[in-house]
Amino acid sequence: MSKLRVAVLGAKGRIGSEAVRAVEAAEDLELVAALGRGDDLETLTASGAQVAVELTTPDSVMDNLDFCLRHGIHAVVGTTGWTDERLTRLKALLADSPQTGVLIAPNFSIGAVLTMKFAQIAAPYFESVEVIELHHPNKVDAPSGTATRTAQLIAEARARAGSAPAPDATATALDGARGASVDGIPVHAVRLRGLLAHQEVLLGAEGETLTVRHDSLHHSSFMPGILLGARRVVTTPGLTFGLEHFLDLN
Ligand SMILES: NC(=O)C1=CN([C@@H]2O[C@H](COP(=O)(O)OP(=O)(O)OC[C@H]3O[C@@H](n4cnc5c(N)ncnc54)[C@H](O)[C@@H]3O)[C@@H](O)[C@H]2O)C=CC1
Numbered sequence: 261m262s263k264l265r266v267a268v269l270g271a272k273g274r275i276g277s278e279a280v281r282a283v284e285a286a287e288d289l290e291l292v293a294a295l296g297r298g299d300d301l302e303t304l305t306a307s308g309a310q311v312a313v314e315l316t317t318p319d320s321v322m323d324n325l326d327f328c329l330r331h332g333i334h335a336v337v338g339t340t341g342w343t344d345e346r347l348t349r350l351k352a353l354l355a356d357s358p359q360t361g362v363l364i365a366p367n368f369s370i371g372a373v374l375t376m377k378f379a380q381i382a383a384p385y386f387e388s389v390e391v392i393e394l395h396h397p398n399k400v401d402a403p404s405g406t407a408t409r410t411a412q413l414i415a416e417a418r419a420r421a422g423s424a425p426a427p428d429a430t431a432t433a434l435d436g437a438r439g440a441s442v443d444g445i446p447v448h449a450v451r452l453r454g455l456l457a458h459q460e461v462l463l464g465a466e467g468e469t470l471t472v473r474h475d476s477l478h479h480s481s482f483m484p485g486i487l488l489g490a491r492r493v494v495t496t497p498g499l500t501f502g503l504e505h506f507l508d509l510n
């Protein structure tokens with residue numbers, strides 16, 4: 261059986277370098293290119309890459325995907341920074357390349373995906389819900405893509421259930437003291453030396469609280485999700501947003 265030809269973009273980064281090792285170690289995958297900033301994207305076509313694993317920076321990801329989609333290369337994207345405007349641009353690119361698949365995964369770790377699912381299930385049963393994400397201090401974006409997605413999913417679940425807005429009597433506050441509001445859900449970002457990637461969803465009702473917490477302690481936690489994404493995206497044309505769709509969690 262021929263191996264799936266995979267390229268990694270952002271190959272020298274924290275997660276990209278781990279992804280390079282994971283692809284090399286997978287028996288059914290072949291690492292055909294490992295690109296860093298400034299490397300020529302033509303290497304992707306020259307190497308016959310079928311899937312590009314995109315782990316760069318929010319300022320690079322759109323140009324890289326533009327190249328991939330124009331050349332029919334499927335993409336597994338972990339890079340953050342997905343605004344509605346960017347998604348609209350991506351969908352337009354996909355419309356011109358309908359056979360190509362793109363997976364955007366706000367988080368590749370199974371525990372984080374389950375955290376989002378559990379939070380979604382719990383959110384309508386509690387009056388209050390807030391999200392705290394905690395990351396290493398080299399992270400360039402806040403709040404994290406995972407926290408943003410978690411808050412969006414919580415807000416959708418509460419809207420479907422007809423939940424009232426969470427109680428909050430705050431009348432005066434320093435800027436930022438109540439976090440950022442993502443679809444009405446407060447999201448707080450901590451940056452702390454020693455951490456990698458962590459998230460808590462705090463839920464509160466009369467007389468009880470529930471905390472759903474996930475900790476990624478090593479970049480290896482993201483690898484099974486990346487490999488699954490590469491294997492599945494080649495037979496899933498169009499945009500898939502969230503690894504849960506490849507885990508049959510929906
Ligand atoms: N979805 C997930 O599960 C995860 C997503 N991430 C996300 O992945 C991204 C990268 O994170 P880190 O590895 O921590 O950052 P990093 O800064 O360590 O690595 C990014 C790398 O991409 C390179 N790069 C920038 N532009 C490039 C281009 N045009 N072509 C090729 N390489 C380019 C940089 O030089 C750097 O080496 C971030 O957006 C982060 O939030 C990180 C961990 C897990």
Ligand SMILES: O=C(O)C1=N[C@H](C(=O)O)C[C@H](O)C1
Nearest residue numbers: 340366367399404405406457
């Ligand atoms: O930058 C990171 O490290 C991470 N980024 C992703 C995010 O923003 O959610 C995933 C994970 O939290 C690690």
